[in-house]
Amino acid sequence: MIAQPSPPPKRWIPKPFPDSKEQQAAIQLLTQSLGISPFLAALLVQRGVTTYDKAREFFRPEISHLHNPFEMKDMDRAIMRLQMAMLPEREEKILIYGDYDVDGTTSVALVYGFLKNYHTKIDYYIPDRYKEGYGISRQGIEWAAENGFSLIIALDCGIKSIERVAEAKALGVDFIICDHHRPGDELPDASAVLDPKRNDCPYPYKELSGCGVGFKLLQAFCMHKGIELEQLYPCLDLVAVSIASDIVPLTGENRVLAYYGLKYLNAAPRTGLKALIKIAGFTRELDITNLVFGLGPRINAAGRIQHAKAAVQLLLAESEEEAEEFAMAINKHNNSRREFDSTITEQALAMIRESEVLTHAKSTVLYDASWHKGVIGIVASRCIEHFHRPTIILTQSNDKAAGSARSVPGFDVYEAIEECADLLEQFGGHTFAAGMTMSVNNIDAFRRKFEEVVARTIKEEHLTPLVDIDLSLNFSEINDKLVRIVKQMGPFGPHNLQPTFMTDDVYIVGEPIIMKEKHLKLNVKQGRTGHTLTAIGFGFAHVADQLQAGKPFSICYQVEQNFYNGNVSLQLMLKDLKYS
Incomplete structure (x- = not known):
């Protein structure tokens, strides 16, 4: 087996601090008119919110903001x-x-x-x-x-x-x-x-x-x-x-639509979605993340495993009994989808690691006739988590090769596929996701041409995972008001991401705890003194051995509320950490 190269370190990309004369004036205006800290005002100015009226529109979207x-x-x-x-x-x-x-x-x-x-x-x-x-x-x-x-x-x-x-x-x-x-x-x-x-x-x-x-x-x-x-x-x-x-x-009109859609979902969801929310185990107010990882995959699973008509029947259900029946069936499909997803992902990663060519390529194109068509898009995303590059997963469907493509930030996979159109029978999609159909006989030629196009057009930085950092933050500034106002900046999603902060001179307090063999929980403080905060790093178990008491490091993270046994506390969700 070819040894897998060590994953490249993530690139931390701090956004420019808004320090021009106009931006500083806007920070001062927002600090006074909104009654917030200069730090929060700077966070708003970074996002183009520079006046009181823009702030009111940003924090309180109105249906009247929808276009004709x-x-x-x-x-x-x-x-x-x-x-x-x-x-x-x-x-x-x-x-x-x-x-x-x-x-x-x-x-x-x-x-x-x-x-x-x-x-x-x-x-x-x-x-x-x-x-x-x-x-x-x-x-x-x-x-x-x-x-x-x-x-x-x-x-x-x-x-x-x-x-x-x-x-x-x-x-x-x-x-x-x-x-x-x-x-x-x-x-x-x-x-x-x-x-x-x-x-x-x-x-x-x-x-x-x-x-x-x-x-x-x-x-x-x-x-x-x-x-x-x-x-x-x-x-x-x-x-x-x-x-x-x-x-x-999650900008402009989409933000208005999502803002009010979440209000209806949380206040009075339709019968079918109410049943799905219950079976997904959500008990608190839903946000976009819950929809992306909780409701969306379950709705999708109907068409991935059997027929998507069941999803429409669930969404149109009028009686609670009917809705619960459809929700249970769809949840079973989702469990099956997870099993397919896990198995095929392991097979796909093994194919990459066992090939010198695939390991060091600028793109990934994999084919297996036995793979389940319903999960190949998910598998492409999983592969990108391990090998950060444009990825296409193909399987056989109706005597053709059908594929799903996923991309990395900054690279337009649709345009790359378009350059290979002569080898395709059908394709369509977006900048970061696309689908295609081709003759099985064209797979090798497509793989070579797609790799040539990607290698010629992709920038080296696109092949390294990145973390966009909004601002540097001192632990002393982390409090309930900050979290409350940051939460109001949602709904979060592409182009309006949840703010990510960076803090230097961080020390570990006590011993790190590894959870479920994958995740990391640790207590941290900034400097030699100061209050201690809990940090959670999903998928960060591998860095536990690197942590050393008394040695400072830097972290980037998001600040969230943790609900446990009726208590609410603040915690840091780690995005990355590194020693100087």
């Missing part, structure tokens, strides 16, 4: 076609079609669940991950035509389905496409194509989730029909789950 949906290209055409389908003299059958992941299933539950109150001839369709694959399928179109549907609203997919939309049109089936993926050079010939990433779309916010685009369609529908928007807002619980699970930026 009719600013989106083709929204008027979409509403016109939807209205036509609903005319009493036409009464067309409408099919709500969505992808099988969390974004797709929440989109379908949102749009179908709302529109069925205003139109009776409506149904929904989720493609089978294994039989039909990603996006608009020929099987789905044929099913729609055979069952008399004349309008399909496609959610979280369709932007590249040129051929399928043309085939549907020939069968008398129109499309309204609601997507958020990057379009190709040509758009489908649909009645309307809603996608803020269209080059000709003037919509001011480009980073909506697929469910977010579906929400904008319903917002426009309500405005056109004179329906009170308050009837739509409880559906934001679904939008929040999609935003968290699809890892879209």
Whole structure:
């Protein structure tokens, strides 16, 4: 076996301290107007919050901050076609079609669940991950035509389905496409194509989730029909789950949608999500992290292990008994998904470590026909935790090789895959995640070309894990008020990450404790005196032997509240530590 190289040390990237004349004036203004410390004011200025009005908007997002949906290209055409389908003299059958992941299933539950109150001839369709694959399928179109549907609203997919939309049109089936993926050079010939990433779309916010685009369609529908928007807002619980699970930026409109979605989730979640929250074991207020790691994977597991229709049925469930039944079934799927995930990850890491070429490559492309298609995206992410580089995991599906790609911060994996398009039959995705299909015979050629593209375009720093550090912080400044105000800076996610702090001259107090053979718990203080804080490092057991009493080190961390036996205390969540 080839020896695995030692993982490179993480790069600590401190953000510039806001020390220009204008920034210092803003810090002073916020300190006085908000009644906060200069440290917290500096944290806000770093994030572009420089005035009282911006601070009020940042800390208290308002529904009124949402953009007019009719600013989106083709929204008027979409509403016109939807209205036509609903005319009493036409009464067309409408099919709500969505992808099988969390974004797709929440989109379908949102749009179908709302529109069925205003139109009776409506149904929904989720493609089978294994039989039909990603996006608009020929099987789905044929099913729609055979069952008399004349309008399909496609959610979280369709932007590249040129051929399928043309085939549907020939069968008398129109499309309204609601997507958020990057379009190709040509758009489908649909009645309307809603996608803020269209080059000709003037919509001011480009980073909506697929469910977010579906929400904008319903917002426009309500405005056109004179329906009170308050009837739509409880559906934001679904939008929040999609935003968290699809890892879209938590900025602008997404932050407003997620902020209110979390409010509905915590105050009065729909029956299906309430059952899922219970089975996931959450007892306190939910945040984005809980959705990403608790609810999202369970919803996703339905389509990964069996069929994603079960996820939509859960999200639409009205009785508690029905919801609990679906939640239990989905939880079992999630347990199976974890077993597949763990086994395949071990196999994938072994393949890398046993190959001199793969160990030292700039990218990872692995194939095994037996791997479960439902977890290859997760396995790609797991591989990046060990080998920090763009990764594609492939398996066999319908006599083709189907793959999921994941990237590292700073590198656009979609563009790299696009350079290999001549070897692919289908691909789509985002900067950091993508999917593709190719002939099994093309795998070796694709691996070589993808490695060549990555090696030529990736920067060396992208191959090293990094920690973005907001500010240096003294332990003496860590108190309940700081944690309370930092918490109000959420919801946290991409482009609005939870603040990470750095402290030097840290000493260990007592002996470190290793938990579950993986994690580290230690007591620390800054300097030779001062109060002691507890620090937790998930996956940090390997550094326990490095810690030496009386020897100072530096740490970067986030400050959180720890709830235990009814008591609340402050603790540090370690991101990294190093000796000088």
